[in-house]
Amino acid sequence: MTEKTERVYNFSAGPAVLPVPVLEEAQRHLLALPGVGMSVLEISHRSKTFEEIIRRAEQGVRELLGLPDHYHVLFLQGGASLQFSMVPMNLLPKDGSADYILTGSWGKKAIKEAKREGRVQIAATTEDSNFDRIPEPHEIKLDPNAAYVHITTNETIQGVQWPKEPDTGGIPIVADASSDIMSRPIDIEKYGLIYAGAQKNIGPAGVTLVIIRDDLLSRIPDGLHTMLDYRTHVENRSLYNTPNTFGIYIISLVCQWLKEKGGLEAMARENEAKAKMIYDVIDSSGFYRGHAQPGSRSMMNVTFRLPTEELEKRFVQEATAQGLDGLKGHRSVGGIRASIYNAFPREGVEALVQFMREFERKNG
Numbered sequence: 333m334t335e336k337t338e339r340v341y342n343f344s345a346g347p348a349v350l351p352v353p354v355l356e357e358a359q360r361h362l363l364a365l366p367g368v369g370m371s372v373l374e375i376s377h378r379s380k381t382f383e384e385i386i387r388r389a390e391q392g393v394r395e396l397l398g399l400p401d402h403y404h405v406l407f408l409q410g411g412a413s414l415q416f417s418m419v420p421m422n423l424l425p426k427d428g429s430a431d432y433i434l435t436g437s438w439g440k441k442a443i444k445e446a447k448r449e450g451r452v453q454i455a456a457t458t459e460d461s462n463f464d465r466i467p468e469p470h471e472i473k474l475d476p477n478a479a480y481v482h483i484t485t486n487e488t489i490q491g492v493q494w495p496k497e498p499d500t501g502g503i504p505i506v507a508d509a510s511s512d513i514m515s516r517p518i519d520i521e522k523y524g525l526i527y528a529g530a531q532k533n534i535g536p537a538g539v540t541l542v543i544i545r546d547d548l549l550s551r552i553p554d555g556l557h558t559m560l561d562y563r564t565h566v567e568n569r570s571l572y573n574t575p576n577t578f579g580i581y582i583i584s585l586v587c588q589w590l591k592e593k594g595g596l597e598a599m600a601r602e603n604e605a606k607a608k609m610i611y612d613v614i615d616s617s618g619f620y621r622g623h624a625q626p627g628s629r630s631m632m633n634v635t636f637r638l639p640t641e642e643l644e645k646r647f648v649q650e651a652t653a654q655g656l657d658g659l660k661g662h663r664s665v666g667g668i669r670a671s672i673y674n675a676f677p678r679e680g681v682e683a684l685v686q687f688m689r690e691f692e693r694k695n696g
């Protein structure tokens with residue numbers, strides 16, 4: 333029996349595909365971790381074994397992203413969505429202001445929560461063109477006194493991604509990197525804080541990676557609820573309360589897998605090559621229309637439309653029947669979305685590309 337061949341190609345936006353070797357290792361050790369006699373699901377988060385697991389997960393994140401010592405690595409709960417609130421609660425002073433660059437649906441949700449905490453300036457937005465691009469540098473009006481500049485590195489729903497970090501003149505970037513964390517190297521010194529729900533690129537649902545620069549901790553006001561104060565989690569190394577032990581374990585395995593794959597530079601090359609295959613079909617066809625403009629296109633979520641909604645429906649139905657799962661686009665954009673995160677295999681992209689050509693030939 334080979335489970336692998338029964339797996340479909342999972343294009344889901346999240347929770348999403350995980351590396352097969354990671355799933356196999358987790359499966360092998362699910363009854364008992366070697367030398368422990370219990371599964372990771374059953375051990376205490378205060379045990380030596382778990383301490384070693386969380387240490388490996390943190391070390392993996394540090395090595396892959398090249399984090400200097402003045403950045404803390406936290407594994408929290410509440411998803412990226414709780415970070416929409418925690419970020420301004422901790423970092424937006426009552427008498428200050430924060431800049432948000434709005435490039436899609438997730439950024440909108442982040443702004444909604446930040447506004448409850450203080451003054452928010454939209455430094456740029458591409459909403460008038462239905463979030464089909466990243467703003468040009470000259471369109472971004474930054475406040476030199478902003479506490480931080482918030483960006484969504486990859487807008488998962490619209491499929492637009494910052495090609496690189498904006499120049500903020502030294503103001504720390506706070507980034508929602510939920511859907512492209514560890515998909516490519518980053519210029520870490522530009523960031524004050526990075527947060528990412530694990531379930532797209534680095535693990536299962538229920539654990540959120542937060543990376544925070546040490547000096548930002550001194551800005552946090554006193555009086556926050558204990559669980560909502562980043563200092564609690566820094567001081568307790570993410571073990572103030574019971575964390576998502578299984579999620580952290582899977583992250584440690586994913587980091588190991590990423591290192592074996594050659595790290596983030598190798599991953600970036602692979603991700604670009606995968607995405608290019610699909611964008612090439614879009615660009616060479618009058619049948620498929622990409623949502624994102626070239627230059628802002630996501631390497632993680634490829635969004636496109638077909639000539640009619642009827643055809644889009646049939647596309648999804650026929651693709652699903654052929655083992656290409658999860659291609660239906662988000663209702664706010666419509667059409668098709670192919671999410672091709674780190675763990676998504678190249679063969680799956682090849683299968684999609686072949687299916688797209690065939691579908692166009694029959695229906696174009």
Ligand SMILES: *Cc1c(COP(=O)(O)O)cnc(C)c1O
Pocket residue numbers: 346410411412413414438484486487488508509510511529530532
């Ligand atoms: C999925 C996603 C979120 C929401 O994450 P949760 O962990 O479900 O709260 C936020 N931002 C981006 C960019 C996402 O892709």
